[in-house]
Every structure is written in C-alpha cells, then in structure tokens.
Amino acid sequence: xxSTSRLPHGFSLIKRRKTALVIRDxxxxxxxxxxxxxxxxFPLRQGDKPQFMEGRGLLVSIPLDGKGPERMVIxxxxxxxxxxxxxxxLFLAGSRPFRELIITEMARKAGLPxxxxxxxxxxxxxxxxxxxxxxxxxxxxxxxLIQYFTRGGxxxxxxxxxxxxxxxxxxxxxxxxxxxxxxxxSDLHLKNFIVEKGEGGLGSLYIIDFDRSKIIHPLKxxxxxxxxLRLDRSVEKWRTKGLWITRTDRLRxxxxxxxxxxxxxxxxxxxxxxxxxxxxxxxxxxxxxxLLYG
Numbered sequence: 024x025x026s027t028s029r030l031p032h033g034f035s036l037i038k039r040r041k042t043a044l045v046i047r048d049x050x051x052x053x054x055x056x057x058x059x060x061x062x063x064x065f066p067l068r069q070g071d072k073p074q075f076m077e078g079r080g081l082l083v084s085i086p087l088d089g090k091g092p093e094r095m096v097i098x099x100x101x102x103x104x105x106x107x108x109x110x111x112x113l114f115l116a117g118s119r120p121f122r123e124l125i126i127t128e129m130a131r132k133a134g135l136p137x138x139x140x141x142x143x144x145x146x147x148x149x150x151x152x153x154x155x156x157x158x159x160x161x162x163x164x165x166x167x168l169i170q171y172f173t174r175g176g177x178x179x180x181x182x183x184x185x186x187x188x189x190x191x192x193x194x195x196x197x198x199x200x201x202x203x204x205x206x207x208x209s210d211l212h213l214k215n216f217i218v219e220k221g222e223g224g225l226g227s228l229y230i231i232d233f234d235r236s237k238i239i240h241p242l243k244x245x246x247x248x249x250x251x252l253r254l255d256r257s258v259e260k261w262r263t264k265g266l267w268i269t270r271t272d273r274l275r276x277x278x279x280x281x282x283x284x285x286x287x288x289x290x291x292x293x294x295x296x297x298x299x300x301x302x303x304x305x306x307x308x309x310x311x312x313x314l315l316y317g
Contacts, residue, residue, distance in 0.1 A: 029125065030045060030125075031124070031125060031128040031129070031132075033047060033048050033049065034046060034047055034048060034124075034128075035048055035051060037051075037055075037060070039060045039061075041146060041147040041148075042060050042061070042144065042145070042146045042147070043144075043145045043147075044059070044060055044142055044143070044144050044145075045120075045121055045124055045142065045143045046059075046141070046142040046143075047139075047140070047141050047142065050087070050141045050142075053087060053088050053090075054087075054141060054142055054158070056088070057087075057088065059142055059144070059158060060144065062097065062099075062144060062146070062156050063146070065097075067085070068089070071085045071086055072085075072086075073085045076096075082096055082097070082098050083096070083097050084096050084097075084161050085097070087160070092163070093160065093161075094160075094161040094163075095141060095158055095159065095160055095161060096138075096158070096159050096160075096161045097156055097157075097158050098156065098157045098158075098159070099112060099154075099155075099156050100112060100114065100119060100120065100154070100155040100156065100157070100234070102114075112154050112155075113148065113152045113153075113154065114152065114153055114154070114155060115151055115152060116151045116153075118145055118155075119155050119234060119235065120143035120144060120145055120155040120156060120157050121143050121145065122235075123140075123143065123157055123233050123234045123235075123236070124140045124142075124143040124157065126206065126233045126236050126237075126238060127140050127233045128140060129238070130201070130204065130206055130230075130233065133204055134200075135197070135200060135201055135204060135206075135230065136197065136227055136228065136229045136230065137229055137230055137231055137233075138159040138160065138162065138217075138229065138231050139159060139160040140157065140158070140159050140160075141158045141159060141160055142157075142158040143155070143156075143157055143158075144156040144157075144158070157234075162217055162219055162229060163219070164219060164220045164221075164226075165217050165218060165219045165220065165229075166217070166218055166220070167213065167214045167215070167216060167217055167218070168190075168194075168213040168214070168216040168217075168218065169213045169214055169261060169266065171190070171218045172187075172213075172261075172266050172267045172268055173266060173267070186225045187267075187272070188272075188275060189225065190218065190225060190228060191272050191275045191276045191279070192275060192276070192279040193228045193279075194216055194228060194276055194279070195275070195276045195277065195278070195279025195280035195282075196279055196280070196282075197216075197228060197230055198211070198230070198250065198251070198254070198280055199279075199280045199281075199282075201230060202242050202246075202247040202250070203242075205238050205239050205240040205241060205242045206233070206236060206237075206238060206242070207236060207237045207238075207239055207242055207246045207247075207249075207250065208230070208232075208233065208236050208250055209233075209234065209235040209236045209237070210232065210234070210235070210253070211230075211250045211253050211254045211257075212253065212254060212256075212257035213254075213257045213258065213261060214257075215230060215231050215232045216228060216229070216230060216231075217229040217230075217231055244287075244290045244294070245294070248290070248291065248294045251277075251280070251291075255273065258273060277291075
C-alpha cells in the first residue's frame with residue numbers, strides 16, 4: 024500500500040521499523056498495548072488461554088484485552104498447494120493483508136455479514152519478501168458449516184431439520200448478495216461460512232476469508248458460476264466423508280440463490296452444459312438439472 028488514500032474510513036496506517044499496520048482506530052490503543060505490531064515475539068499474558076483453530080494458515084484466538092469477553096483471531100498467511108513446502112509463509116511483493124482488509128471492510132459496510140477486521144499487518148523480512156497477518160474480532164458462539172453439519176449427524180428432529188433448511192437458504196441468499204456486490208470469492212467452501220448460535224437456536228450466518236478475492240463491476244456470469252462450482256465441490260468432498268447434506272439440500276441452496284432471476288437461471292443452464300461436457304467427475308449435474316428442468 025503506497026498511500027493512505029485507499030484506507031477505509033476509520034483506519035490508520037502505522038509503521039514500526041520493518042512492520043506496517045493498517046489498524047482500526049476504535050481498537051488502535053488496545054491493540055498497540057498488546058504489541059500487535061510484534062507478532063513474531065507476541066507476548067501471551069497469564070490467563071490468555073489461546074485457542075488454535077484450523078483454517079487457511081495458522082489461526083489462534085486470544086482475548087482482545089483483560090477488560091471484557093471479546094476475543095480476537097490472528098491468522099498468519101501461508102502459501103497453499105505446491106508452494107507451501109518451498110516458501111511457507113514468505114510472500115513476494117504485494118500487500119495481501121491490506122487488500123483483504125479493504126475488500127472485507129467494503130463488504131461489511133455494504134451489508135454483507137462478515138468478520139470485523141481489526142488490523143492487517145505486513146512484516147518485511149528482506150526485500151522484496153514479507154510475512155503477513157490479519158487480526159479480526161472473533162464471532163462468539165460460532166462454528167463453521169462443516170462443524171455444524173457434523174454435529175447435526177443424522178438426526179431428524181423437526182426443529183433441527185427446520186434450522187438446517189433455513190441455514191441453507193440463508194447461504195444461497197448470501198452468496199447471491201455477494202455476487203451482486205461484485206465480489207468474487209477466491210476460495211468459497213464450507214469452512215468459510217460461519218454460523219453464530221443464538222440463545223433460541225440459530226443466529227446469523229457469515230461469509231469470511233476474502234484473501235485473494237476481487238472486486239469486479241459487473242461480476243460476469245463465468246465468475247459467479249465458478250464460485251458455485253467451487254462450493255459444490257466442497258460439499259461433494261465432505262458428503263463422501265459422511266457430512267449431513269442431502270441432494271435436496273443442494274437444490275434448496277441453488278433455488279435460494281436463483282430465486283426470482285430468470286436471466287441468471289438461463290445462464291446457469293448454459294454453463295451447466297459446457298461444464299458437464301468438460302468435467303463430469305464433479306457430479307453436480309443432477310442437482311442443477313433437476314432445479315432447471317423439473
């Protein structure tokens with residue numbers, strides 16, 4: 024980030040030697056007091072009780088400070104795929120943490136339920152390589168969709184079934200809203216949906232992890248269809264492991280996503296034909312065909 028002119032409103036740029044932080048003003052004093060700018064030697068305090076979670080890169084949850092129940096999640100950026108063993112957490116040029124902060128904050132202010140980013144950190148190791156971290160406010164009493172469906176098991180209680188169906192409809196509406204905003208999610212899968220459990224049952228549903236995502240106006244149909252396919256492959260992968268998702272559930276999601284949009288529905292039919300000819304192994308044709316053709 025070469026200039027603070029691109030910073031979202033309510034954020035400041037702070038520099039500490041080789042480290043640059045974009046930090047939310049409301050939490051700036053509390054985070055700097057915790058020495059968030061020095062994560063490589065981050066001082067855990069007595070009573071912090073860190074919680075480690077699975078995700079893209081290392082995720083650790085710790086108390087924001089000692090003044091309340093709020094917790095923050097620190098995600099350390101790491102490469103995936105074949106580069107993981109070679110470069111691990113070293114990145115060449117660019118500013119991935121800052122870009123993710125900007126996209127996430129834009130989505131949040133536009134009304135898309137997502138995490139609240141507190142800080143993005145870029146630590147220059149030696150030019151032009153850097154390491155990055157993203158600090159966000161933890162969504163309390165929450166699980167990702169894989170955890171939710173795993174805990175659901177094969178129960179058939181009416182209350183549980185009703186919650187599950189409503190959750191799937193919410194997911195369809197959220198993805199549709201995200202695409203209408205022009206956001207292309209680079210890695211849309213079940214772990215990037217977070218369910219907040221309310222006192223009387225289900226609470227809100229969130230979409231998270233906009234690392235390497237893009238803002239494209241308008242978002243072309245091939246991009247949103249690619250997101251749908253990526254999500255469906257995630258569902259298929261976990262279904263083979265026994266996850267509690269049925270074919271009807273997948274239709275329910277797609278129906279919610281396409282609701283009231285004949286043009287989008289026709290485009291899905293077109294892309295489906297091309298996709299099935301090219302990559303039948305992903306086995307999604309039955310769901311979309313049944314919805315489109317009855």
